[in-house]
Amino acid sequence: MEKPLILVTNDDGITAPGIRALIEVMNEIGDVVVVAPDSPQSAMGHAITINSTLYCSPISINDSQPQIEYTCSGTPADCVKLAVNEILNRRPDLCVSGINHGSNSSINVIYSGTMSAAVEAGIEGIPAIGFSLLDYNWEADFEAVKDHVRQITLNALEHGIPQDVVLNVNFPKLKKEEIKGVKVCRQARATWVEEFDKRTNPQGRHYYWLTGKFVNHDGGEDTDEWALANGYVSVVPVQFDLTAHHAIQQINRWKLDA
Amino acid sequence: MEKPLILVTNDDGITAPGIRALIEVMNEIGDVVVVAPDSPQSAMGHAITINSTLYCSPISINDSQPQIEYTCSGTPADCVKLAVNEILNRRPDLCVSGINHGSNSSINVIYSGTMSAAVEAGIEGIPAIGFSLLDYNWEADFEAVKDHVRQITLNALEHGIPQDVVLNVNFPKLKKEEIKGVKVCRQARATWVEEFDKRTNPQGRHYYWLTGKFVNHDGGEDTDEWALANGYVSVVPVQFDLTAHHAIQQINRWKLDA
Numbered sequence: 001m002e003k004p005l006i007l008v009t010n011d012d013g014i015t016a017p018g019i020r021a022l023i024e025v026m027n028e029i030g031d032v033v034v035v036a037p038d039s040p041q042s043a044m045g046h047a048i049t050i051n052s053t054l055y056c057s058p059i060s061i062n063d064s065q066p067q068i069e070y071t072c073s074g075t076p077a078d079c080v081k082l083a084v085n086e087i088l089n090r091r092p093d094l095c096v097s098g099i100n101h102g103s104n105s106s107i108n109v110i111y112s113g114t115m116s117a118a119v120e121a122g123i124e125g126i127p128a129i130g131f132s133l134l135d136y137n138w139e140a141d142f143e144a145v146k147d148h149v150r151q152i153t154l155n156a157l158e159h160g161i162p163q164d165v166v167l168n169v170n171f172p173k174l175k176k177e178e179i180k181g182v183k184v185c186r187q188a189r190a191t192w193v194e195e196f197d198k199r200t201n202p203q204g205r206h207y208y209w210l211t212g213k214f215v216n217h218d219g220g221e222d223t224d225e226w227a228l229a230n231g232y233v234s235v236v237p238v239q240f241d242l243t244a245h246h247a248i249q250q251i252n253r254w255k256l257d258a
Numbered sequence: 259m260e261k262p263l264i265l266v267t268n269d270d271g272i273t274a275p276g277i278r279a280l281i282e283v284m285n286e287i288g289d290v291v292v293v294a295p296d297s298p299q300s301a302m303g304h305a306i307t308i309n310s311t312l313y314c315s316p317i318s319i320n321d322s323q324p325q326i327e328y329t330c331s332g333t334p335a336d337c338v339k340l341a342v343n344e345i346l347n348r349r350p351d352l353c354v355s356g357i358n359h360g361s362n363s364s365i366n367v368i369y370s371g372t373m374s375a376a377v378e379a380g381i382e383g384i385p386a387i388g389f390s391l392l393d394y395n396w397e398a399d400f401e402a403v404k405d406h407v408r409q410i411t412l413n414a415l416e417h418g419i420p421q422d423v424v425l426n427v428n429f430p431k432l433k434k435e436e437i438k439g440v441k442v443c444r445q446a447r448a449t450w451v452e453e454f455d456k457r458t459n460p461q462g463r464h465y466y467w468l469t470g471k472f473v474n475h476d477g478g479e480d481t482d483e484w485a486l487a488n489g490y491v492s493v494v495p496v497q498f499d500l501t502a503h504h505a506i507q508q509i510n511r512w513k514l515d516a
Contacts, residue, residue: 043306043308043309045304046369047369048303048369049301050468054466054468055466056466082466085452110500123365123368151514152514162505165505185506187501189499195343196343198344207311207312235514240500243497251420252442257440258406258408
């Protein structure tokens, strides 16, 4: 059987330890092409580059691995669009994004560059998974999660991800032997409570740094936050039809004609 | 009764004709505070600014209108966060974003800075509406849609937008008298088929411009694309719980433990 063609991307940039770990696992499973940002693109949401030029060049990163790699000046979603339309000579069988340095669970999925790459692939009809580790540290222990990355990827290739769905996988920050298992979850209802750090620059002008505190408002035990807090890997199936179907009937009662 | 406090933002920048038209309508309805980007932020998706500083300053735009205005160096989502946490002295009763120059119907909602501002407000528990006109022209006819903007806004304030839902309103590019009415719709299943324009810069290096063609794959008559193509205003209730609940059962059959 032909080996699957796997597109790998991320939002922390092509040299991040998380994507290097992901590439290693994917090389065991298929033919790997990497198209990833040349610099960190965290919190880029589903941004795409329409008002400036996009550069994309082959790059050789000496890690004794067989993958082909390209680095791109754009966002994670740009990387997927460029890969599919300009770089790859056939459609990939899978797109994996990550392993992100930091959580993309619950509401973080909305802000996540990692997940926007996976969602972009999903929109284009390519099965896709975003992987994230709940450790922002550049020296995070990605070895601990490699077996789970492999197992989830093999399952996705074997069973097929449901149509118009992409997977949002988050790993707890634990030693390998401490991880209790994998739970398929729903997205917890949570928010960031912002705390702006207001400062004054040398010219006397005020500016802000965005900081904030993550608050989980959801006591459910079927959520990704619960799974991660209790030692499990969380897998949330994510859709890009954002319609709140349940709300249509209610809004139809309004008097909307002007 | 106290007038509602209305936060106005957009993604085309604070001087765009679309937001000026929106401010005019909102001044008839409530007390208006504008916090909008100082430059165009189209296609920024739900990007937020975490790796650079944010500037936000009062600005006076001489249009004989009573609103208070601030201009911000960040993304539309940043504007909402700054407004709610640093600028406003009470929570707004409504956040409106737009009127965008160009469509945010169907899959465009994912890439839209206009809608990301509305979604950000929604996440923070503030009722929110994004408005967009299917005309990219800077001289688009926003007068034609003002009555509908007013009517939809008044309905949202009177009836309340369902919890965890924001409204994505798109207007067809028609004369006022040609608009047939308003339809509450689901998001059409559509994609952009990318066409990269590959060029060579003066230094001989290749670069790309992202272009593409919008393709609607959805024949349903209950979609926003159908409504807009048939002369109606489309109102899609949008949610930010992205869980594909229907897929959980299927994925639970996989052998996920490593």
